[in-house]
Amino acid sequence: MNINVESSSPLRRKVTIELDQDEIGQELERSYSQLRRSVHLKGFRPGHAPRQMLERLFGDQVRSEVIQKLIRESTEKALSEHHLTPVSEPQIVTEETDLKKALRFAAVFDIRPEIQVRDYENLKVPRHEVKVTEEEVDAALQRMRERLAPLKKVENRSRVEAGDFAIVELEAFADGKPIEGSKVESRLLEISDKAIAHGLDQILVGAEVGVAGTARRSYPADYAEEDLAGKDVEWRFKVKEILRRELPNLDDEFAKDHGEFQSLGELRDKLRDNLLIQARQEADAKVRQGLLDIVLERNPVELPQSLIEREQRALEAEYAAALQASGMPVEQAMETAHKRHDEFRARAEKRAHSALILDALADQENVQVDDEEVGKRVAAMVSQAGRGREQAANFYSKEENLAALRASMRREKALDMLFQRAQKEEGEGTVSQGGEAGGGVESGGSTSEEQS
């Protein structure tokens, strides 16, 4: 095996590897003998097919498998021999693949820059005061009341009003012909411009129960829904039933119905606690990000190109997934996301930078994530995954995904460490609200450390 390492830029390495006949021959022989055992050819007992026959029948397949295997194995070997750690999957360019001659290829990749994180020791960030006002608790209670309000049939009027719910039969016609896929036989719709599209809420307001009606609407040519774009559409509809939310009374009964609460006061306390925890987490996240920003600024790093590209692709994929979740078809979502590829550049750089710095910090401070922690996290995520549970479990049973999770947990831990240290001095005068056990413990721990 002939290895040649070139560096075209400080971080980029090109490793050219050439394998000679012997090495290829051995691997080929191994593949064929493995294949021989499993192949049944007419006229030959299993395992006794001659190599020539196998070559004629399966040659291409075996050759490409052998090439792949050799590339993978020799790249690995070359990297460990020369002590190179790529930050991303090496790109392979094959130069000679005629196995009768030789196998020559180049692996191009960026290596991890040597980083010594500096100036992160004496960062101090004041602890944000977190408060939850009674108004916020009231608002949360009101939201809960609305969410839990049962739908009741409206008996005393027969015309739809805005804010109602209605069970509706609906179909769209253009030029007298029904538009495919537009027919809805009986669906519960909330009559509000936020809940239904195509201006249907305006059409349905005022409709009478049990009476079929029609309404015309034309849509501009660039309308987002292609089936309707540029058409003069006639909507035929019939309202079958009107329903309205009935807000439950806010009393102890309400509290008892929705959880293990004895009284409304208890429910309020619980809501207040939740809001406080949430606010605390948000504030903490901000502090963390602030700290990270400072460290990043103090430690500029030359970022490997491939790492930025990988983050860009990751951002693109996340964006596409978000679009998809909001109801866009898969291909369109991917396309839209791809168009914004370049806009993700700055964020990708920051993510790459953060990852490198936090990794380096974790190395310097000897931050470790043990198997138990990873296991717990996986268990938590799997149980949260709901219907996708099996899929999630499957995902984390793979070594590479687990490794990625471990790496990101290690970064989290490194950032956590920064956060804990920065908080110490401010620990004493923290919030005096109830349910703030976390703050108390932290400040206690820090004082004892300061004394020692």
Next chain:
Amino acid sequence: MIDYALIKSPLITEKGTLVSEKTNQVVFKVSPDATKGAIRDAVEELFKVTVVKVRTINLMGKKRRVRRNAGKRADWKKAYVTLKEGDRIEIFEGV
């Protein structure tokens, strides 16, 4: 006149590849009424090779039955054709 149709098909088997390596023989399935001479002529013309020797064997078809109906596979003849040293026939070669 040379009757090419006497040669039914090449017989590629474990034993066939063995003898081809050892003694430069090739094996064919031939018509049961083919004579050694006719086989020689046909093989020489078809594959443009020189035949040194032809040996044949008649094989009885195996008895097979489907439910109640007894049957028998066709009898056939196998020919071992020895080629002149250095001659080759493409279809028996590996690649």
